[in-house]
Amino acid sequence: MIKKWKSLLVLMCLIWTIFGVFTFYNVGYQYIGKSYFDSENFQHEIDNFTAELGPLVINVPNAEELKNKIEITQTEIEDHRNYYGTLGQQIDNIKAQYEQRIQEAIDANATELKTKLVSERDNKIKDITANFEDDEHVRKKILAEKEALIDKYIKAAKGESKNFGKNYDYWSYELTNTETGKTYRAGDVTESSAYKIKYTDRKPLYAWNISENLRDIFYNTETYVNVDDLYETAEYTGVIAISKKAAMSEDVIQGGYQQFQQFQRNQYTHYFIWLTSILMAVFVWRGRKDLLQIVTSMKEKDLLTKYKIDVQIILLLITSLMYFISAQVVFESIEYNSVYNYNYVRFILDIGFKIVVLMVIGSAFFVQLIWLYTRVNTLKKLEENVKSSYLWSLGDSLTDLFINRSIALHSIVMLAAAFFGGGSLVATMIGGGAFPVLVLGICMFIGFPAMIVFLSRMGYLNRIMKDTKDMAEGRLNRDVKVKGKSPLSGHAENLNHLREGVRTSMHEQAKSERLKTELITNVSHDLRTPLTSIITYTDLLKKPNITEEERKQYIHILDKKSERLKVLIEDLFEVSKMASGNIELHRSRVDLTQLIQQAVxxxxxxxxxxxxxxxxxxxxxxxxAYVDGQKWWRLIDNLIVNVLKYALEGTRVYVTFKRTADGDAEFTVKNVAKYEISEDAEELFERFKRADASRHTEGSGLGLAIAQSIVDLHGARMSIDVDGDLFKVIVRIPAV
Structure with a gap:
């Protein structure tokens, strides 16, 4: 039992030893073996004093010298000139400002006021006009504004100089300008000094002429002054000092000195306990084997052995973070509460509780560290644990991740943002950062939005998967929602294209089947009609009792129907040849204007x-244009014949030919249809399609199909536009 207590004591001493190293690294080096005048607070006091001594006392600038350094560029003149807009805009603005006031003066018969307002307005307009006419006029105005700022700075510096003398009256100095030889004195530097700094030719005091505390005078204004051009440095040799008498009587120094001594006593007490802990740990170190045995026996029963090694490492890192945070809390309590907390009972209870928490968390950290060591203390154990870890399995999956580089990049960015928070905080604590809470807050602003983006993307992925399942089941009536420009949105767009392609394919297949059926029906009808007439009238001719007049009439009808059948078959053969491309074009340079006039x-x-x-x-x-004149004639002829068959009687037919802005020759035919065109206009290009659905006209239904084939053979374009009963055909071909 005693050995177990020794092991536990070694562990507690080890925890406190680590804490001692932590506190010494933070601030201990500032107090151990140092005096108040070596402290950072006093050095900051010296820096403030020497920085303001030059511009407020020994190197005060002259207003005229600063004004002589002013430079005005052409850019400044242009910016000042156009600050409120162009000349016209500024004049209109001034007129608008005075218009109502002048009118009110006129309405009140205030002649004198009206004259004054008009004069003010005209003077301002004159001044603005001069701004745009004369650079020198603008330069003088800018110069006056900058000189006013310098006068303002000089006045503020004089007032600040008085405050400087009161705030730093405990300082003595005797400084000589190395260039002018002028000496500045305050106090008596020959008195016995508590602190003294000597400046020599090799290490002079550099005094600026512009106060850093008053720079805002030049910045908080619309007028730009380059302060860097005003800076001037002078070198001084001599002494600055604080006498012992001033140090004993000055409240500022006494307060800082007493606070420093209190901090120093606390640090000596703390490091005495720290060194005692080290000696005690060395004295009882013989129990180290028992400590390992105790921890190892705890490990065998621990749940952590059921998890993979990377889980254990993560828990160890979390515990270490908690350990360093608790060490920071204990350090701050010892550092500041011992000085500012006058309730010692409360102080001891507070410190005692925080130290107990530190010991518990530290014990958990070192126990886990020993567990981890016993788990990987041989190369074989290390290899086995690493290969069975989650991280190793994740590495195998990264190969698949980089199949799509865009998705890989987005994934890496989101993961990096999520882990940046914890990593930054750990780095801050290890590096002695002064604002860990602030760093944690900043990291949360990065990690939390990254988590939101990640969850949003996962939700979006689920939605895409559900919509994909719907598409696979044949539900194609709803688009996959496209959100943003992520790889998932690109995938959604591809799915939409695929869905649209499937729908288009199904529509085209259905349309093809319908047109195929209609084509067979229409061809059968259009061929059967004249063929039936031929058969009928042939049978009539066979009758012996018909008259000569009837015989001639029947023969005429047979001739007409035969010709009709011939035209149908020839048109069908021609459109088939054109559609298959099995036809030769004889192109030449043709005047389309003359061709159209002749054909029409x-x-x-x-x-x-x-x-x-x-x-x-x-x-x-x-x-x-380069066309086959014969084929192009057939194209124009078919379009006009189409008008003759389907245009409404008593209406106008418009035929237009022109050159477009794109350099194309455009031929347009417009007419009012006698039949209602309720079908898809583009289907009129199909073979045997007619605007007359009842097929009472003599058209073959191949006119527009032949025209379209001719257009396609020439690489031209043909379109149909239907607006109610208005039927319009447009043909375009590149002109020469």
Missing amino acids: GEHKEDLTQSQLDLRMTMPHDPIF
């Missing part, structure tokens, strides 16, 4: 008979 002109009489009013708009100059 052949149908003017037919248009008149059909009670259609032709309105042609043609360019005065020829427009050329």
